[in-house]
Amino acid sequence: MARLNYTNRKIDGVKLGAVVARDLRKRATTFSKRSDALRDSAVHEVDLNLAGKNLTDDGLRELVHGLEDALQCFLDGNPCTKLEELNLANNALTARSLALLAPVVRLAKYDLKDLDLSDNKIEVKTQEEAQDWELFLDSFSGCHDFRRLDLTGNGLSGPLPFEILARVYSSHAPIDPTDLQGERLAAEAARHVNGDTDGFARGMENLTMNGHAAAPLHDSLLTPTQFSMSAATILKRRCGLRSVPYIILSDTALSDSGALWLSYILARHYFPQQLMSPLKPGPVATQLEEYRHRNNCWGLVYVPNESLGSSGDKVMTHAEAVRQELLGISEDPMAASVGSMVHVQAMQATRRQVFLRKHMGLC
Template sequence: MVKLNYVNRKISGVKLAQSVQRDIQKRIPKIGEERKLAAVQRDPVVEIDISGRQLGLEGFAIVCDSIYNMGLIKLSRVEELNLSGNDLTAECLPHLRRALSVCSDLHSLDISHNHINISTIKEMEDWKSFLTVFSDLKCVRRLDFSNNPLGDLAIEIMFCVYAVEKEIFIPYDFSALKETEAVEEATEANYSVEGFDIRSQGGHLYLAPHPEDNTTESATHLGKVSSTTIASQASGLLSSSPTSSVDPSRDPAEIHGLRAIPYIVMSSIGITDLGAMWMSFVIPEHPLPSELLPHLPPLKEGPLAATLRKYDALLDFRGIILTENSDITAVGQRVLKEAEDRRDQDAARVEELITHGRGRRRSSTLSDSGFEDPGRRDPNRRTSGQDDSFHFSSTSRKALNEYRYGLDRSRARIQLNALRDKGVEASLLWKVVMRMVVVGRAILLDYSGPLMIDGYEPSITFEVKQSQRSSVDSSFKAAQTSAQSSPSSQEALSGSLAGLTLKKKDKVRLPGKLPINLWMKIICMAEDGDNLTTRTQRLNIFHWVRSRASIRNELEYVSESTETQTRRVLGKVKGLAYEL
């Protein structure tokens, strides 16, 4: 292993970058330099530490170009790259992306203690492009963004990139079940379901068909279980997955992208509750380090291994580290904790399914609240003549509701606060969705023909009820600061709405007599050129704006605060978050 360490050099900036360039060029043999070629082949691993040398943009560009040129010849492998404390800004991200594109064996990237801030359109584009490079990297153990003023916008873009990444499927470690006393010996081998393997990812299970030539062998080796029995216990958690095998030694998990990085460190990055809310969608989907590390190359003992052990010692964060963000209030801290609990709950459901309901591991939220979810009771507990109704105290009922809906309530509170303070400008996604609603309604209102994208139809329906109120939004009615209408004015408004009829026009033609598919493409290209919305969200938006029932639905809440009305529309079209 070759360690290029420049921490104690007396020079810095461009001069140091030129020194790094000369050292890297020594690992690029020219034609006829057999000795240099043999030396590089004998020791191909390189670790580069240029921390605290104030490279700046010019010096950083020189270093990245050198790394790129070394990576092109594929003789050296950069496994660790420490660029902390070098006065890097968002302008440096394109250079770093280019260098990382040839570092397929990278284990650790540290760009902490720099000045990377994301605010302008160009910076947003560079940041998003930089994050996408990790989709081609499959060995990264640690990604450290700490002590950069990234801000909420950068975290939202990270969530957007994370959402569009291809899902990873990690085989369930059935060998661990042998250590569980509550699982019978006969149950331990029954994990092949008539030619299928059970796999898990993000707390969910998938059925993966065996390759045709391995079906018989796998069934003989693992045993068989009735597919009807498994399906009845799965309760809808099973779905299809790519062809693979349960045994990691026979078929290693395909891991890549941000989803496959065990440790993403984002301490002191200048985010608020809004950034915490975005991360609360990522945390439940992100596999634990203990699930990812077995599928990465072995790690040698050293500074990196010691650092990872420190991360493991943290109690509140596992894998995604968000410590020392002082702008996150108690609400933001709560949403992060509830996201971690949600991940535990999903993992508990997986284990309950695998162990047939015996010896299941329950999350701290469940074990501390003193209640049991009625949907997860043991079917064998009922005896003849015994009442099967489920009883629990008011305290347990409150804990059950908190367990089920606590995370959604915390997210809703943060969303309402952000909409109140900044409107839809608080989020790139919210801004795009509301613009599509406004433009789409002006063009598609009263269109009654078929509405499909790639053969899919909208997934939302309308229920117009004057007394309709969302339990989530109503919890924050007292916190709304906007002026409220007096009781008399509300009664008058309700009376006016009761007599309002929104008649639908017959045979409405779209402007320019263009077909609906073309108009949908025009609206998407005009208002969502960055493809922030998914196909499902777009269908929901177009279905919402073409119906006059949606107008009546919006008018029923016209007396409420602006942020509440906006959030209702975003929620109706499922545009409050990126679709994972």
């Protein structure tokens, strides 16, 4: 992965946004002109770090234009740029920036793993801000391998932002960690490689997930590289907000009314260990592990939030208890890595699906 770190650059704001956009376009163009041998060995996965550079909405607009151009640059059906991580922490971004980021998230849906928007100025109070927030959240509906969305330190006070979050979350395809349709898709992929394209197309159209149509894989953005990466696991990993292992909402001015909406999500959000494979030891695994040790939150992190009153705290505590009861989890004291901290019984997970459908209409 190419780690493009601009945090030590002397320039910032709109000027930096334009410089990064230019660099991304140049990088994509250079990659497209490489010989086949050099292209195969080139690194086109990108980790972009722009934390604390005072981009503002105007600077982000410049950056987004460059990202869109780079992400839409293909050669022989292969993407010239794969955006995996984007750090935009502490850049004075508002809800307007969320609308700008939505197309980028959609373009990077097969590769994006981490988006850090912490310590910005994102608020959801006006109708326009609400629309931007909803557009942004819904852009994750097609993300297949997304790992963490960090909104720490933004002012999401009141019920509106969490009402919208709950509504969008509910609209995304349900998931079931016990689902093994990814293996079926792998078989279809093997047939496709052997030339049975008609059978593959029919199989793709017929694939469903818990009664819902599987995310379409036949759009123009599905390149051979993306197909080979995702064919065997795309359904197994699921997609949308329901499949995001870590959603960080610490210090977001969470109110009691907001907690009520968030509790609906918490009660049905699967644990990270059910949504992602164990990570190799390293900085990422350590950081994700810290979330649990620091605030005892599993995946959906809402602590600390000093604005949360006793009523809201009780609601969230009850939702967490319901979540653990329905999932039938127990902590593994011998666990040493992310992914092995929780024992999950498949039967309990299935019971949970049935319970939610029958009594709460949540799946």
